[in-house]
Amino acid sequence: MELSTENPFEQFATWLSEAEESELNDPNGMALATATKDGQPAVRMVLLKGYDEQGFVFYTNLESNKGRDLIENPKAALLFHWKSKRRQIRVEGLVESVTNEEADEYYASRSRGSQIGAWASQQSRPLESRYALEKSVAKYTAKFGISKVPRPDHWSGFRIRPHRIEFWQDGAFRLHDRFIFTRGNEADDWEIDRLYP
Template structure:
């Protein structure tokens, strides 16, 4: 099992842990809890999928008009929580949020199944839905609008990148004497780390 202590780079450690999760977790090893806040400061959390990781941060995609999208535009800060139950590990990420480029959104959108691309046009995510039939009618209308394989990315759909300032790695240990290592981003772009009491 990967030990947290030898790593000076939290991205390298996260990549190693994610690779182990991809080998061991039965479902969605890239699932993460995304926490945002409402305009009046109430926390709001939901599960999303990590779709990209680069030296700047953690990337996911959504409808910009969704509840989480609106909250991120109003307050571009977020927290992520990865919980790999099989491995008994957690990674917590906190940071500011930016939109990914249109080119990045286009590139990922093109990899989605056709019906998922149709769904991005049909769903007015997070708004009131009168019935399942209403959703099915919206899907049918989008399919009629785009009868060919090409389904362009809607202007209201794209990616966000969480730019971490703090990344914590938690590993289960006997008798709740857990292993916790937290990394802090410095002004020069480097990282410092410390071990925390469990």
């Protein structure tokens, strides 16, 4: 494998586009690793909702475990794994909140049911029963009626601004191809190195 570009975001776009043609479900699915202030790690799957030269964006309940982790310790790692392509991309970087305008725009694009769900779910907290969740959904469905559902203050997005992006392609006899892009800060050019498998 050789890289098609010296820009990691362009390389990412190429691989994501190819994965969208071959992955059955959620080619934009990514494992998100966070850590608490005192270093306890956690990982879960989330969906990539946007990316550009500034970084990779997803949205969540800010009061969830991941939301609290990222507010207390604004560093994260991502892993995209596309089994159909036998590829993965690892991303590490600093985290920032998206702007209110970005969050509002994405929230408005969601289905009404998903918007109501953002109000009804106290994400990551104990739930006494499925009925309690359904009751909460009914409460907010009635509250908003046919009017526009506003974005809750506790729901927004994060952007991972990478300083390290690694591209991995499976190879015969476990002789994989690995390229890593690194930079000290965003004003720096990306440095590219090939890694041993």
